[in-house]
Amino acid sequence: MARLGACSKARSMSSQSSPAEQASRIEFLARINRLAPLIPHYEAILEAMYRRVIAPGQCVYDIGCHAGRHTTPFLELVGPGGQVVGFEPIPQMAQRLRSLAAQHRNFTIHETALSNQSGKTSFAFATGTPEESGLIERQFxxxxxxxxxxxxxxxxxxxxxxTAQGLPDPHYIKIDVEGAELDVLDGARDTLARARPILSVEYGAPGYAPYGHQAMDLWQFADSAGYAVFDLFGYPLTTPEAWLTECDRGIWDWFLVPVERAAQIEALWR
Structure with missing residues (x-):
């Protein structure tokens, strides 16, 4: 789930910041202020952004459906001619999603976690805060x-x-798996190379650190896969320095856009 901290404090300007960093932070704060009516509805911000890039007839993968917060908007956006494919490992959540699938013939749910390996594994089910459950116990x-x-x-x-399920290639993938996002991406390299979908990825230290990942790992993956990185507000982070200026500063959701479509998608977000 996306989260914002005390943004004004986290983004406070340092006397040692470079002019580029200061300009980036000023622009960031301006975007925060423009979206003030939405805060703290972070999922609503994410939805507002993907509504600009998902079209009728397309296919969306919802990885980490949980209670279906984004599954329903996805179904609305793709329409009866599109398809939504969901992945959710928690049995109770998967059962609820099967009820939704019974109402929508173009929605299928797979009761499985995704990673860069296959088989059976232990899963830390946070029964009191199920939205924070994952393959490895995160920082709650x-x-x-x-x-x-x-x-x-x-x-x-x-x-x-x-391959095994004959799933259609995705146009958009949402990944929210409480820290395992990079492992999911690692197990999806062929799909990303072939289909070139837009992705939204949750990535923040409380989730990724228990998996042994670091802040730069998502940026490096995106760069190696031919993807441009945008923040939650559709602002391009074109250098590693820009990425580190924003990563782990309170916002945990990012967009990865194929570099060949980055200018087109950025225009839709303006």
């Missing part, structure tokens, strides 16, 4: 509420699922 926002219980779930590589 409220540890006293998490009440973690280890369960066993299936795990698959997305590339293998696409």
């Amino acid at each position: 926002n409220h540890p006293e509420l998490a009440k973690v219980r280890q369960i066993t779930v299936m795990v698959n590589r997305l590339d293998d699922m696409v």
Whole structure:
């Protein structure tokens, strides 16, 4: 789930900041102020952005559906001629999503986690805060509420699922898996290279650090896969320095856009 911290404090200008960093932070604060009526509805900001790039008839992968917060808007956007493919490992959530699938013939749900390996594995089910559940126990926002219980779930590589299930190529992929996002991307390299979808990816230290990842890892993956990185507000982060200026400063959702479409998509977000 996307989250914002005390942005004005996190973005406070340092006397040691370069002019470029200062300009980036000023622009960031301006975008925050323009979106003030939406804060703290971070998921609404994410939805407002993807509504500009998903079209009727397209296919969306919802990786980490959870309660279906974005599944329903995805179904609306792709329409009856499109398709939404969901992935959710928590049995209780998957069961609820199957009820939604019964109402929408163009929605399929797969009860599995996604990563860069396949098989069965333990899963840290935070029964008190299920939205923070994951393959590895993350840094919880409220540890006293998490009440973690280890369960066993299936795990698959997305590339293998696409082949085995004959899934249509995605136009858009949402990945929100509480820290395992890079492992999901690693298991989806063939799909990304072939289909070139737009992605929204949650990425913040409380999630990725327990997996042994660092702030630059998402940027480096995007660069190696031919993707441009945008922040939650559609602002391009064109250098590693710009990325580090924003990563882990309170916003945890990012867009990855194929470089060949970056200018086109940026125009839609302006």
